[in-house]
Every structure is written in C-alpha cells, then in structure tokens.
Amino acid sequence: QxxxxxSGGGLVQAGGSLRLSCAASGRTFNDYFMGWFxxxxxxxxxxxxxxxxxxxxxxxxxxxxxxxxxxTDNVKNTVYLQMNSLKPEDTAVYYCAAARRSSWSVEGAAxxxxxxxxxVTVAS
Numbered sequence: 399q400x401x402x403x404x405s406g407g408g409l410v411q412a413g414g415s416l417r418l419s420c421a422a423s424g425r426t427f428n429d430y431f432m433g434w435f436x437x438x439x440x441x442x443x444x445x446x447x448x449x450x451x452x453x454x455x456x457x458x459x460x461x462x463x464x465x466x467x468x469x470t471d472n473v474k475n476t477v478y479l480q481m482n483s484l485k486p487e488d489t490a491v492y493y494c495a496a497a498r499r500s501s502w503s504v505e506g507a508a509x510x511x512x513x514x515x516x517x518v519t520v521a522s
Contacts, residue, residue, distance in 0.1 A: 399424050400423070400496055401424045402494045403513055404420050409520075410518075412486055413483060413484065415484065418518070419477075430497060431451070433445065433448040433496075445504035446479070462488075495510075
C-alpha cells in the first residue's frame with residue numbers, strides 16, 4: 399500500500415501563490431506517475447498536472463499551464479505543486495494521486511492511490 403498526504407492548502411487572494419506538498423510513504427514502485435487533481439463544489443474532478451518518477455515527463459491542464467509547476471523530490475518522496483497567479487476559479491479541493499504505470503494519464507481512474515485532499519480557496 400501507498401499512503402499519500404497532502405498539505406499546503408489555504409486561503410489566498412487572487413494573484414497570490416501557494417505550494418502544495420504530497421508526501422508518499424509505504425510501498426514504492428519503479429515505474430509510477432504522480433498526479434494532482436482538483437474538484438470544485440458541484441463540479442467533477444479534473445486533472446491538473448502529472449509528473450513521472452524521474453521528473454523528466456510533466457504535463458499540465460491547459461487552464462493551469464504557465465501558472466502551476468509540478469516537481470518531485472525523490473529523496474523526500476514528495477511531490478509539489480507550485481501555484482502562482484491564482485484565480486478564484488482555482489478554488490477546489492486538491493488531491494494527490496499515484497499511478498503504477500509506465501505512461502501518464504489525465505484520467506482519475508488510472509490512478510491507484512489517492513490522498514485525502516487539501517482545500518485551496520482563492521478570494522477575489
């Protein structure tokens with residue numbers, strides 16, 4: 399089993415920044431991708447960003463590209479999501495997820511493990 403714990407959420411003014419962290423513990427795998435998803439009230443969960451274990455492969459949703467940066471620290475077994483130029487529409491619960499696969503995916507169903515989520519609220 400893999401345990402994922404997110405942190406770093408909070409309340410920020412529009413235009414501000416937050417950095418989310420996702421600490422992984424438990425069993426590890428050679429090939430996996432780590433993703434960030436978010437779910438706003440009344441909306442479906444959506445893909446935000448994904449990164450490979452090596453950090454060489456990264457992809458972003460169009461709505462966050464250029465504003466968010468995903469990174470990984472394999473020594474700390476932690477994945478980060480640096481969020482800049484935040485907008486009110488970024489308000490959501492952000493979830494970290496891990497997928498035991500050799501290719502990345504934007505589909506939540508492709509991910510095997512999920513964290514409990516952390517709330518991000520952007521005030522206008």
